[in-house]
Amino acid sequence: MHKKDYQTINETLYTEVLDNGLTVYLLPKADFHKTYGLFSTDYGSIDNEFVPNGQKDFVKVPDGLAHFLEHKLFEKETGDVFQDFGKQGASANAFTSFTKTSYLFSATTNIKENLLTLLDFVQAPYFTEATVEKEKGIIGQEIQMYEDDPNWRQFFGIIGNLYPEHPLHIDIAGTVESIAEITAEDLYLCYNTFYHPGNMTLFVVGNIDPEEMMTWIRDNQEQKEFPAFQPIQRKKIEEKQAIIPRSDLKMPVTRPKAVLGIKGSLDHLPESGRELLRFKTAMDLLFQLLLGNTSQNYLRLYNDGIIDDTFDFEYNLDRSYHFADFAGDTDDPASFFHEVQKILLGYQKDPEISQENLSLLKKKMLGKYFQSLNSLEYIANQFTQNLFGDTTLFDVPEIIQSIELEDIYKVGAALIQKEAFSEFVIAPESE
Known part of the structure; x- marks a missing residue:
């Protein structure tokens, strides 16, 4: 053993x-x-x-x-x-x-x-x-x-x-x-x-x-x-059909629900388990910097009424796929898509991505991680989900501390491409 x-x-x-x-x-x-x-x-x-x-x-x-x-x-x-x-x-x-x-x-x-x-x-x-x-x-x-x-x-x-x-x-x-x-x-x-x-x-x-x-x-x-x-x-999945840029659905909802997605290319992923977890962690940090609820971008969109408390995002990476999605209820889906996509595409020049903000966010992420270890349920459920070869959930603190600004820009370049975006809206049936 x-x-x-x-x-x-x-x-x-x-x-x-x-x-x-x-x-x-x-x-x-x-x-x-x-x-x-x-x-x-x-x-x-x-x-x-x-x-x-x-x-x-x-x-x-x-x-x-x-x-x-x-x-x-x-x-x-x-x-x-x-x-x-x-x-x-x-x-x-x-x-x-x-x-x-x-x-x-x-x-x-x-x-x-x-x-x-x-x-x-x-x-x-x-x-x-x-x-x-x-x-x-x-x-x-x-x-x-x-x-x-x-x-x-x-x-x-x-x-x-x-x-x-x-x-x-x-x-x-x-x-x-x-x-x-x-x-x-x-x-x-x-x-x-x-x-x-x-x-x-x-x-x-x-x-x-x-x-x-x-x-x-x-x-x-x-x-x-x-x-x-x-x-x-x-079976290796052959994807010949291009991304569908926009689709809509009507359901009995009171307000429109909008979600913006970005599809990642498998060609841009690292090969080793540790680097995959590092890539995923850096991507989480990138999106928190740009659109986390303490960012200026989030506050501006919130104050302008483009997003509300339902706004959330996540990055998924697993065998044969990786993508990000940004979703929320909004009265103005067109502005939601325009503003969120504009922030994402402008990540390289966004003042939110700074050494100071990254250092603060890494401390916040580490604090949340250590707090989570007090829950056996969290450990049990997350351990298998975060198993990347020999790299485990318990390597996360070291990985968080190792991420620098250049890593943030690098993962952004690997995912955020204009042609990789798609929009989906659920509209109220009355509209």
């Missing part, structure tokens, strides 16, 4: 790759009562075309299958796994993103029992055509619920403009039509390809003894047999 001390944050991370390929991370936190376990696979909604384990040809599965599989893994022939966790004093959950699926529990007692329940239920699939058909109605209702959510439609609206051919633009849950096509055979096909320990990570954080915890995990995994791991072949 490898031990790494992060002296800046006074944390020690234990890591081991088991014989079956499973990568285990353990973070003891003696001052906490609760323990979180997070079991994740590098498989999400965009992974719908791949070569199944043991085969040679690519297959395409229905959209929404990763999310559907997440739901079905909790149901066993003996009953619902949620009830097992409940009897053991734990709460359990799961979530599917574009690139990952994670299963987790949190508990203050019966940690060994809950950990083994987590490992065993994820590693013992049970799908039948009858249970699959039953789930279609449940997930269909979930899809329709999201279709009525303006914020959800706003997010996927801009992704649809930026990535009209990439599976990224399809709702993580799929569509009512696509999930109707899912069979038990499809679920086993994806499970046997993506749920191999060699494609998975286990992260446990809390009041644990790492040696004891690792012994429980090793013993559990040694009792199970898995085929040899084959590197997963995902």
Whole structure:
């Protein structure tokens, strides 16, 4: 077991790759009562075309299958796994993103029992055509619920403009039509390809003894047999269609909702995990400098009534995509787009990007980061999402401190191109 001390944050991370390929991370936190376990696979909604384990040809599965599989893994022939966790004093959950699926529990007692329940239920699939058909109605209702959510439609609206051919633009849950096509055979096909320990990570954080915890995990995994791991072949996504510059939608909203997106080129991304996290962090700093709620740009737009408290932005970087979006409710979408795009395109000469502002913002970002480490839930949920090769969530302070003004300008040049912008508006139905 490898031990790494992060002296800046006074944390020690234990890591081991088991014989079956499973990568285990353990973070003891003696001052906490609760323990979180997070079991994740590098498989999400965009992974719908791949070569199944043991085969040679690519297959395409229905959209929404990763999310559907997440739901079905909790149901066993003996009953619902949620009830097992409940009897053991734990709460359990799961979530599917574009690139990952994670299963987790949190508990203050019966940690060994809950950990083994987590490992065993994820590693013992049970799908039948009858249970699959039953789930279609449940997930269909979930899809329709999201279709009525303006914020959800706003997010996927801009992704649809930026990535009209990439599976990224399809709702993580799929569509009512696509999930109707899912069979038990499809679920086993994806499970046997993506749920191999060699494609998975286990992260446990809390009041644990790492040696004891690792012994429980090793013993559990040694009792199970898995085929040899084959590197997963995902279909390379060929994007021939250009960005859609503008699209609109009408919904029962009281005010227009506008979102401006920027699509990043994969050619401009660094290759190493550490540099990718550094790139992402520098991009977050760039946008905070330009449009954060303490910037002069934000205050001007707010005072002019172009944006309000709903204004927000985020930068997403993951396997096969990276983009930024700037969204909010506004009475004047045209001015919203013009002003925000003008600020972004003028980043090189913007007085907000200064050494003084960067130093202050880095201190603020570090303070927020250290405060977040007081939440085991935050650590558990963010650790897997911020795993860039050997670089982890705990390398973030060092990365923040290393970023200079030239890095801010460099990432800006890699993303902010006039032809990379797109606009999406949700207008009130009465207009």
